[in-house]
Amino acid sequence: QQAVVVPAAAAAPRSEADVLIAFRDTLRGPDGAPPGPLRTWGTPGPCRGNASAWYGVSCHGNGTVQGLQLERLGLAGAAPDIGALAVLPGLRALSLSDNALTGAFPNVSALAVLKMLYLSRNRMSGVIPEGTFGPMRGLRKLYLSGNEFSGPVPGSITSPRLLELSLANNRFEGPLPDFSQPELRFVDVSNNNLCGPIPTGLSRFNASMFTGNSLLCGKPLDVECDESGAPRSGMSKLMIIAIVIIILGVLLCAGGVITGVLGSRRGSSRRRRAPAESIGGGDQTPSNPKLQTAPAVNIENAPAAGQPQPRATATGGRRPRRDELVFINEGRRFEIEDLLRASAEVLGSGNFGSSYKATLCEGPAVVVKRFKDMNGVGREDFSEHMRRLGRLAHPNLLPLVAYLYKKEEKLLVTDHMVNGSLAQLLHGNRSSILDWGKRLRIIKGAARGLAHLYDELPMLTVPHGHLKSSNVLLDAAFDPVLSDYALVPVVTPSIAAQVMVAYKSPECVAPHGKPSKKSDVWSLGVLILEVLTGKFPASYLGGNNKQGRQQQNADLAGWVHSVVSEERTDEVFDKDITGARGAEADMVKLLQVGLGCCDDDVERRWELKTVIARIDEIPVPAETVVTVEAASSGEQHRP
Numbered sequence: 001q002q003a004v005v006v007p008a009a010a011a012a013p014r015s016e017a018d019v020l021i022a023f024r025d026t027l028r029g030p031d032g033a034p035p036g037p038l039r040t041w042g043t044p045g046p047c048r049g050n051a052s053a054w055y056g057v058s059c060h061g062n063g064t065v066q067g068l069q070l071e072r073l074g075l076a077g078a079a080p081d082i083g084a085l086a087v088l089p090g091l092r093a094l095s096l097s098d099n100a101l102t103g104a105f106p107n108v109s110a111l112a113v114l115k116m117l118y119l120s121r122n123r124m125s126g127v128i129p130e131g132t133f134g135p136m137r138g139l140r141k142l143y144l145s146g147n148e149f150s151g152p153v154p155g156s157i158t159s160p161r162l163l164e165l166s167l168a169n170n171r172f173e174g175p176l177p178d179f180s181q182p183e184l185r186f187v188d189v190s191n192n193n194l195c196g197p198i199p200t201g202l203s204r205f206n207a208s209m210f211t212g213n214s215l216l217c218g219k220p221l222d223v224e225c226d227e228s229g230a231p232r233s234g235m236s237k238l239m240i241i242a243i244v245i246i247i248l249g250v251l252l253c254a255g256g257v258i259t260g261v262l263g264s265r266r267g268s269s270r271r272r273r274a275p276a277e278s279i280g281g282g283d284q285t286p287s288n289p290k291l292q293t294a295p296a297v298n299i300e301n302a303p304a305a306g307q308p309q310p311r312a313t314a315t316g317g318r319r320p321r322r323d324e325l326v327f328i329n330e331g332r333r334f335e336i337e338d339l340l341r342a343s344a345e346v347l348g349s350g351n352f353g354s355s356y357k358a359t360l361c362e363g364p365a366v367v368v369k370r371f372k373d374m375n376g377v378g379r380e381d382f383s384e385h386m387r388r389l390g391r392l393a394h395p396n397l398l399p400l401v402a403y404l405y406k407k408e409e410k411l412l413v414t415d416h417m418v419n420g421s422l423a424q425l426l427h428g429n430r431s432s433i434l435d436w437g438k439r440l441r442i443i444k445g446a447a448r449g450l451a452h453l454y455d456e457l458p459m460l461t462v463p464h465g466h467l468k469s470s471n472v473l474l475d476a477a478f479d480p481v482l483s484d485y486a487l488v489p490v491v492t493p494s495i496a497a498q499v500m501v502a503y504k505s506p507e508c509v510a511p512h513g514k515p516s517k518k519s520d521v522w523s524l525g526v527l528i529l530e531v532l533t534g535k536f537p538a539s540y541l542g543g544n545n546k547q548g549r550q551q552q553n554a555d556l557a558g559w560v561h562s563v564v565s566e567e568r569t570d571e572v573f574d575k576d577i578t579g580a581r582g583a584e585a586d587m588v589k590l591l592q593v594g595l596g597c598c599d600d601d602v603e604r605r606w607e608l609k610t611v612i613a614r615i616d617e618i619p620v621p622a623e624t625v626v627t628v629e630a631a632s633s634g635e636q637h638r639p
């Protein structure tokens with residue numbers, strides 16, 4: 001029988017939903033099937049505008065898939081064919097971190113447009129071929145830490161746009177390729193088998209990022225390279241100093257022992273025969289308990305013989321003690337004991353715990369916030385997230401200084417902002433300090449800080465999650481810095497849903513509702529309306545408060561809508577706003593932006609970039625910003 005040849009039809013382009021579902025079906029969770037949360041993927045497609053109801057999927061404003069965050073799903077077996085995702089034109093970020101994936105590094109050659117790839121803490125192994133990252137010209141962040149990759153670090157990793165690279169805790173060997181990207185801002189290659197000189201382009205990073213590679217040399221390590229590029233044999237300055245200290249310690253203790261023995265000899269003169277002779281007679285075993293216990297190094301932090309080196313941390317490459325503050329960046333250091341001894345002032349108690357201002361003996365005051373509801377997250381995950389936050393650098397984001405992880409509570413240490421929070425000013429009795437110019441600058445800065453979070457943390461559905469006026473702090477010049485951002489991944493989910501502001505957005509209040517990429521935009525809108533009206537938003541109140549939200553009159557956006565639609569616009573604005581003469585039209589423009597952000601319908605709600613463009617059109621009046629209060633407080637302006 002003759003086969004009938006059917007002319008091949010041009011293959012129809014596959015929808016993003018089909019591509020994702022086909023990819024999902026290749027994934028294996030602990031029970032051999034795709035993990036439970038991904039089984040909800042189905043109709044209607046992955047994106048509705050920039051919102052997604054699909055687990056782990058984030059979307060661009062044009063309704064295409066932007067990111068996939070498939071972390072902690074127990075994924076097992078060989079790493080999936082992530083090259084199959086190359087047909088998603090908008091895919092920029094992919095994370096499969098914290099699973100149990102095995103096998104070789106996946107083929108990424110087709111993923112030319114991917115900007116961020118996270119594969120940390122799996123069990124992948126083998127050599128990554130030299131040219132692997134060549135086609136990924138736009139790669140900005142690459143995290144491969146905590147796997148078993150071996151062989152040389154591929155030269156193609158030095159892609160021109162690379163910003164962050166973590167290869168820590170693998171088995172990479174050989175020399176480091178030449179990194180010369182000026183934009184590179186984070187590199188961690190600690191705990192591998194690398195050797196040779198550290199390239200000049202990396203010498204500006206913290207030494208802890210290179211520890212655990214006994215054959216690396218050159219700056220920033222305190223190990224010089226010899227002519228062949230190997231660590232100069234002989235002792236480093238630090239080792240020599242340590243040995244001198246140890247010898248001095250031993251001599252002092254030995255002196256104490258001898259003195260003690262001589263003393264006791266005098267006391268018991270003829271009863272015993274010359275016990276000191278055995279000490280002086282060359283017995284090297286220390287008989288003084290002081291000698292046995294006096295540690296030359298901190299034993300608690302030293303790795304046991306034969307154990308792997310500890311992971312690099314901001315504490316300088318060693319594992320922090322259980323009760324030790326972990327500092328995020330270089331600079332000022334203090335101990336938890338210093339904080340306990342410092343004079344402390346309670347700033348307030350929020351939904352998560354209390355905040356204290358601690359004035360240390362030296363340097364400006366810091367704020368310590370205690371969080372009780374972060375108990376579901378392990379030390380490693382918590383630390384990784386804090387390091388991620390610590391790398392965010394923006395004038396409108398409060399930098400994290402240090403953190404402390406304890407099972408039952410976490411402490412976050414930040415700078416103290418001299419003018420307190422926007423909430424205190426607006427709803428205390430000092431709202432008249434906030435003239436129109438300051439209010440507008442505060443909103444502009446808050447929007448920019450939020451935009452930076454969206455750019456840097458695209459994997460998070462709600463990159464801020466808790467944007468409200470008590471989390472908008474004001475520096476000495478009344479410029480805003482956002483605090484308590486990006487905490488959703490580490491807050492106990494049930495508590496997040498109950499108290500975090502993004503979860504009070506209309507899309508979350510609906511039955512089985514979930515936050516969307518625009519939930520933070522809604523919070524920004526509420527903030528704008530609060531700043532303009534001086535009214536306290538009901539959505540800030542603790543508890544679930546769904547009923548309250550459903551009563552439109554109790555809701556700030558609903559109230560503003562009703563007053564504006566009755567053409568009573570002049571009743572909307574806070575009577576305490578000074579300096580508003582001639583700026584009425586601009587205030588109405590800002591009000592419209594606030595209402596555009598507060599649309600209950602997520603589709604119609606404005607995109608963040610539209611919000612920023614519209615706010616940028618509103619001119620800030622010329623004014624003097626530093627008040628007597630701030631200037632006399634003695635605290636510094638932020639750099």
Ligand SMILES: Nc1ncnc2c1ncn2[C@@H]1O[C@H](COP(=O)(O)OP(=O)(O)OP(=O)(O)O)[C@@H](O)[C@H]1O
Nearest residue numbers: 347348350351352354355367415416417420421470
């Ligand atoms: N870094 C800081 N500098 C100055 N004041 C601060 C700082 N951090 C917090 N505060 C003040 O402490 C008060 C309490 O803040 P905290 O963050 O503990 O709770 P909250 O923001 O009211 O609620 P939540 O816990 O829901 O965020 C805030 O109103 C703010 O005025």
